[in-house]
Amino acid sequence: MSIKVKTIVRNGRSWQERLYLIEVFKGMAITFRHFLSNFLDNSKLAVRHYPEVKPEITPRWRGRHRLTTHEDGTIKCVACYMCQTNCPAQCIQIEAGERGDDRTEKVPVKFDIDLLECIYCGYCVEACPMDAIRMDTGIFSVTSSTREEMKMSIDQLLATKGAFSEEEYKKGGA
Amino acid sequence: MAEMVKLSVNGQEVEVEAGKNLIDAVGAVGIEIPHLCYHPALGADGNCRMCLVGIEDGRPPLVPACKTQAAEGMKVQLDAEHIKKIQHDVMELELINHPTDCPICDQAGECALQDYYQKYDGQESRMTVPQVQKSKKLDFGCGVVHDQERCILCARCVRFTRQITKTGELGIVNRTDDARVTIFPGRPLNNRYALNVVDLCPVGAMTSKDFRFKQRVWFLSRDKGVCHGCSKGCNIFIDHNKEKYKDDIIYRFRPRQNDQVNGYFICDEGRMTYKKENEDRLTVAKVNNAESIISSAVDTLKNAVSSSSNPVFLVSPNCSLEQMFAIKKLGETKGATLCGFSDGYIKQGDGDDLLIQDDKSANRAGLELLGVDTSKEAFQSAMKEADLLVNFNSDLTNSFDADTLDELLANCKFVMVATTQDILTDRAEIVIPVAAYSEYSGSVINADNILQMFNKAVVKNEPFDDIVNIVSRIGGDIEDNSAAWAGMKASVPTLKDVEPEQIPEQGLALNS
Numbered sequence: 001m002s003i004k005v006k007t008i009v010r011n012g013r014s015w016q017e018r019l020y021l022i023e024v025f026k027g028m029a030i031t032f033r034h035f036l037s038n039f040l041d042n043s044k045l046a047v048r049h050y051p052e053v054k055p056e057i058t059p060r061w062r063g064r065h066r067l068t069t070h071e072d073g074t075i076k077c078v079a080c081y082m083c084q085t086n087c088p089a090q091c092i093q094i095e096a097g098e099r100g101d102d103r104t105e106k107v108p109v110k111f112d113i114d115l116l117e118c119i120y121c122g123y124c125v126e127a128c129p130m131d132a133i134r135m136d137t138g139i140f141s142v143t144s145s146t147r148e149e150m151k152m153s154i155d156q157l158l159a160t161k162g163a164f165s166e167e168e169y170k171k172g173g174a
Numbered sequence: 175m176a177e178m179v180k181l182s183v184n185g186q187e188v189e190v191e192a193g194k195n196l197i198d199a200v201g202a203v204g205i206e207i208p209h210l211c212y213h214p215a216l217g218a219d220g221n222c223r224m225c226l227v228g229i230e231d232g233r234p235p236l237v238p239a240c241k242t243q244a245a246e247g248m249k250v251q252l253d254a255e256h257i258k259k260i261q262h263d264v265m266e267l268e269l270i271n272h273p274t275d276c277p278i279c280d281q282a283g284e285c286a287l288q289d290y291y292q293k294y295d296g297q298e299s300r301m302t303v304p305q306v307q308k309s310k311k312l313d314f315g316c317g318v319v320h321d322q323e324r325c326i327l328c329a330r331c332v333r334f335t336r337q338i339t340k341t342g343e344l345g346i347v348n349r350t351d352d353a354r355v356t357i358f359p360g361r362p363l364n365n366r367y368a369l370n371v372v373d374l375c376p377v378g379a380m381t382s383k384d385f386r387f388k389q390r391v392w393f394l395s396r397d398k399g400v401c402h403g404c405s406k407g408c409n410i411f412i413d414h415n416k417e418k419y420k421d422d423i424i425y426r427f428r429p430r431q432n433d434q435v436n437g438y439f440i441c442d443e444g445r446m447t448y449k450k451e452n453e454d455r456l457t458v459a460k461v462n463n464a465e466s467i468i469s470s471a472v473d474t475l476k477n478a479v480s481s482s483s484n485p486v487f488l489v490s491p492n493c494s495l496e497q498m499f500a501i502k503k504l505g506e507t508k509g510a511t512l513c514g515f516s517d518g519y520i521k522q523g524d525g526d527d528l529l530i531q532d533d534k535s536a537n538r539a540g541l542e543l544l545g546v547d548t549s550k551e552a553f554q555s556a557m558k559e560a561d562l563l564v565n566f567n568s569d570l571t572n573s574f575d576a577d578t579l580d581e582l583l584a585n586c587k588f589v590m591v592a593t594t595q596d597i598l599t600d601r602a603e604i605v606i607p608v609a610a611y612s613e614y615s616g617s618v619i620n621a622d623n624i625l626q627m628f629n630k631a632v633v634k635n636e637p638f639d640d641i642v643n644i645v646s647r648i649g650g651d652i653e654d655n656s657a658a659w660a661g662m663k664a665s666v667p668t669l670k671d672v673e674p675e676q677i678p679e680q681g682l683a684l685n686s
Contacts, residue, residue, distance in 0.1 A: 081393075
């Protein structure tokens with residue numbers, strides 16, 4: 001078995017190319033051709049007008065988290081700490097308490113996610129035995145001007161609704 | 175040394191202690207026989223059938239290991255196919271009506287049923303009918319919460335109340351899949367050892383109201399310790415956890431087996447003393463009622479001791495032997511009168527013949543061994559002439575009422591070297607916070623004259639110094655525990671031959 005040798009053609013060695021200026025004008029011609037065509041008709045533009053035009057997010061996109069609820073509006077989370085245990089960034093802090101309704105016995109009284117620490121790996125969603133935490137809000141850009149605001153409380157996590165229908169979400173492999 | 179017998183387990187020859195049952199005997203050499211109802215302190219009941227083992231060429235060929243004595247030449251089968259099938263089938267039966275609510279069960283992570291399911295069963299439930307519903311979250315009293323659905327009816331708790339506490343509050347009523355553990359109507363658990371049923375329960379049927387939902391057990395670090403709740407010195411596990419951005423906190427005490435001291439159990443009162451380690455801790459030093467940094471408070475104390483003509487050092491009977499010795503040495507160099515008065519720690523008639531002692535201090539025997547005067551007269555006469563009282567963490571409020579205390583401290587400067595904030599630290603002129611017993615290493619001597627070592631378990635974010643360290647900074651010669659031991663070996667005849675590193679885990683019985 002012989003070794004295959006591929007010879008790479010080296011450009012830029014001819015005298016025309018070594019003159020440099022000719023190549024510069026060739027390059028500028030390409031730039032101006034694109035400029036003119038986009039200037040006259042920007043419908044074919046290869047970039048998105050962000051933030052006016054938002055990108056389309058697939059249901060499998062791992063966006064900002066939310067806590068889901070049962071049909072009657074009660075929280076699904078049972079404070080089993082599986083997400084907190086599984087979280088590689090340790091950004092979830094839960095405190096458990098007694099549950100008032102007769103669904104189960106345990107409920108989180110505190111459920112904080114520090115989004116500055118979160119690495120959006122989605123392990124919390126995978127670990128959850130109750131489908132109580134999801135990352136289907138479609139929120140991909142999380143910003144704030146203070147650190148404190150980046151810490152999501154249980155109420156904030158419950159307030160956000162999912163951006164997709166149940167069928168779409170389930171189709172995503174959940 | 176107990177008599178040894180040779181037997182084979184799975185064809186492997188092992189030498190085990192004679193006279194023990196197979197679970198204990200074979201378990202001692204590291205071969206585990208699964209069992210749910212058997213507990214060494216409660217004896218064999220034989221109701222769970224999980225420990226069934228095969229005896230090759232034996233009659234009968236199949237026996238419960240908990241009720242079978244280890245005998246010479248026995249050929250025990252544990253990994254034979256028919257034994258594996260029994261273990262698998264027993265697990266399947268146990269799990270028929272067991273709610274698999276492990277995510278919300280406090281026992282998850284230290285649950286025998288969970289572990290055995292992973293090891294011996296591991297299959298999906300084949301049940302198609304709904305599970306039997308029973309009562310959940312029953313308050314059994316004494317801080318015990320019972321879940322009848324999770325119960326596997328091993329009767330450990332029932333046997334505990336009948337055999338150990340002899341109070342018999344619990345019983346199993348009804349039969350077959352309707353059987354349940356319950357209390358008699360209006361007669362809840364009422365004994366001082368009730369919370370041991372939480373540890374005894376192999377599943378999450380018995381949970382502690384105090385610990386309920388506080389932590390998942392896999393977050394907890396388990397360190398060995400010695401309870402300072404009374405002079406029994408029960409061996410405990412200190413379960414603590416330092417959550418992110420928070421301080422290291424103790425969440426519970428659990429009994430640790432020590433046949434020489436406490437056996438398998440601890441009392442409820444001692445179990446709850448973990449709260450004292452967390453709550454009302456003294457965190458700031460004080461000099462003349464103004465907050466100060468600890469090092470300058472120690473310097474102020476050093477000057478006060480040096481300039482005092484008649485200082486009195488009061489030692490707490492809860493101090494470790496090393497601390498007592500360091501204080502004693504300091505007293506000798508500074509010409510101070512050393513007192514160990516602490517009658518308030520003794521609650522006459524409170525003890526019982528199981529574990530609880532009248533004396534609520536951990537190391538009174540240590541005070542006596544070091545020859546510290548503990549009499550009230552000596553303390554009161556010393557206080558008459560004293561111009562400085564340095565109190566090393568002794569709780570005077572349980573010996574004197576407020577008026578007597580005022581009278582006692584009227585003419586002298588009062589210094590507290592303490593762990594906990596109380597009215598004494600409020601009125602002291604110099605206050606220095608120190609480490610509590612879960613935060614330092616040391617040794618104590620219990621009521622039965624058994625010397626036990628314990629190590630530092632909890633590491634706080636801002637750790638306080640041990641009393642030994644504070645004393646050396648005031649001007650004592652003893653710098654650390656090893657120096658204290660060198661000194662004690664030289665001056666205390668009983669401790670002459672004791673090597674602190676070689677004190678066994680079970681403790682060393684001192685001959686006095």
